[in-house]
Amino acid sequence: MPEPEYGHEQELGPKIADALQTKAHAARGLQASGLAQVARKRVRRRRQTLIAGSAAVVVALSIGGVWGAIGGPSPVSTSADSSSAGGAGDADSREAAPSLPGPACPEQHPILTAGSHEAVQPGVGLDVELPVYGLQACRYRLLAGDTMLLGAATFNATTAQQVVDAIKVLPERNPTLPVFKCAPDTARPSEAIVLRFDTRLGIREIWVGYDGCSSAGFFTGSRTFGLYAAPLKLFMTGTVRPTGGTYLDHLKGW
Structure with missing residues (x-):
């Protein structure tokens, strides 16, 4: 092997x-x-x-x-909104913006002590060319020892402007109304109405005389407009509507 x-x-x-x-x-x-x-x-x-x-x-x-x-909220967008609000349109906004609503008809109004429904104080009367944004109609009793607020009503901007537009086209006197001759102690009216308008300048007023026997009409302190039914129908409603008056008794349509 x-x-x-x-x-x-x-x-x-x-x-x-x-x-x-x-x-x-x-x-x-x-x-x-x-x-x-x-x-x-x-x-x-x-x-x-x-x-x-x-x-x-x-x-x-x-x-x-x-x-x-x-x-x-966005800080950037807020700034943009603020700047746009304060831009070119700001002046127009201020021009058109109404004042804050005024207080309700005062219980103690200067008309109660003025001695006449014509005695509108300077700076208080309404410039009828000024836009208005609301109206408070205040009806007062003027009797000595018994002065008080009898009635009140509030109206929107549309009605307020309608009242002004109806007044400012009137003549200084309504020739259809009578001319009274009366003693001084009876000349003072028993009541009158104060129209308080909201404007961009604050509250401005027109005093309305329809009783007594000295004068009747719409008084601004600088201008006088005759007493006609067209404006009266717009605000003489409810508690603001008198039961009558020396001149109203001779005026139709109110």
């Missing part, structure tokens, strides 16, 4: 060991490479997650900003 070639086996042993070691190194390399890939994938996923989260925050902030601009 031939003898085994121990020398050849001895040569194969180291080769096999080297091959196994090379494979083991390769396997470890592949394993390390796989781990590296997994690590890199995890890093990428984390980076993508962070980017997505940042984008969501940006979107949320953007939506929040838009909502704030639409549904909430």
Whole structure:
């Protein structure tokens, strides 16, 4: 029998060991490479997650900003509104804006002590060319020792302007009304009406005389307009409407 070639086996042993070691190194390399890939994938996923989260925050902030601009106060838009309100149209707004509503008919009005329904104080009477934005009609009893507010009514801007427009076209006197001659003690009217108009300058008044025997008409302190039915019908309603008067008894249509 031939003898085994121990020398050849001895040569194969180291080769096999080297091959196994090379494979083991390769396997470890592949394993390390796989781990590296997994690590890199995890890093990428984390980076993508962070980017997505940042984008969501940006979107949320953007939506929040838009909502704030639409549904909430914005300093920029408020400034713009303020500047536009105070711009070129501001003078027109001030010109057209009505004054704040005046107080109700005062219980103690100057007409109660004026001595005459013609005695409208300077600066109180209405300039009939001035726009008006509301009206309070106040009816007073003027008898000595028995002065008081008898009735009151409030009218809107439309009616107020209609009253003024109906008055300002009247002549100074109504020639159809009689001229009375009476003693001073009977000349004083028993009642009169004060028309208090809201204007951009504040409350301005017209005093209305229809009783007594001295004079009748609409008095502003600077102008006198005759007593006619057209304006009276607009505000003589409810408690403001008299039961009669020296001049009213001779005036038709009121």
